[in-house]
Amino acid sequence: NAGVTQTPKFRVLKTGQSMTLLCAQDMNHEYMYWYRQDPGMGLRLIHYSVGEGTTAKGEVPDGYNVSRLKKQNFLLGLESAAPSQTSVYFCASGQNGPLNTEAFFGQGTRLTVV
C-alpha cells in the first residue's frame, strides 16, 4: 500500500527559482493538506483542499500556490523561492475531513533555499 507519496524527497533551490511539490494518495480521500514544519513551530497549515477542484488558504499561505485538478493529487508550487521557505514540507490526506478519520502523512520533502 503506497498511502501518501511525496516527490521529491529532497531539493535545493536558489533564491528566485520555482518548483512544484507533488503529493499523491491512493486511498480515495477527499481532503488533502500541505504543511510546513520548522524547528519549534510544529506543523503549520499552508493550503488545503476539501475535494477535487477546490483549494483554501491555511495559516501560512503567502508565497505558495496549490492545485487539485485530480482527486488523488495535490500540488504545492513555489513561484519564486525565498530562504524563508527552507523547511520540511508534509502532505496529508483524510476521508471526510479529519473529523471521521485521522490524517495520513507522506514522508516529507526537505527543501533548502540558498
Next chain:
Amino acid sequence: EDKVVQSPLSLVVHEGDTVTLNCSYEVTNFRSLLWYKQEKKAPTFLFMLTSSGIEKKSGRLSSILDKKELFSILNITATQTGDSAVYLCASPNFGNEKLTFGTGTRLTIIP
C-alpha cells in the same frame, strides 16, 4: 483563530518512568482531538478522541479528553527508549475543515 497548545515543549525522563503530555485547545466547531507520534519522518496516528472522559488505550499509551476544560492528556507508562519522539496533538475545525496542530512535545527517554 484556532489554537492548540502543548506542554511541556520538551521532557527528558529515564526508562521506566511514566510521563504525561498535555494539550489544550481553542477550536471553533470542535469535534475531535488527534494525537500523533513523530520520530524521524512523518507523523503516525495514535488516537482520536471525541467524547469527554472516555479513555483510549493502546498498550502503554492512553489518552483522555476533557471537553469542559478544553484539554487532553497523553500518558505513557513504563517508558522505553523507543518512545523517544515528538508527540503532536491536533484538532480539526468542523466549519472550515482546517486541521490545526500544536508545536509538539519532544520526549527523550534515557536508558
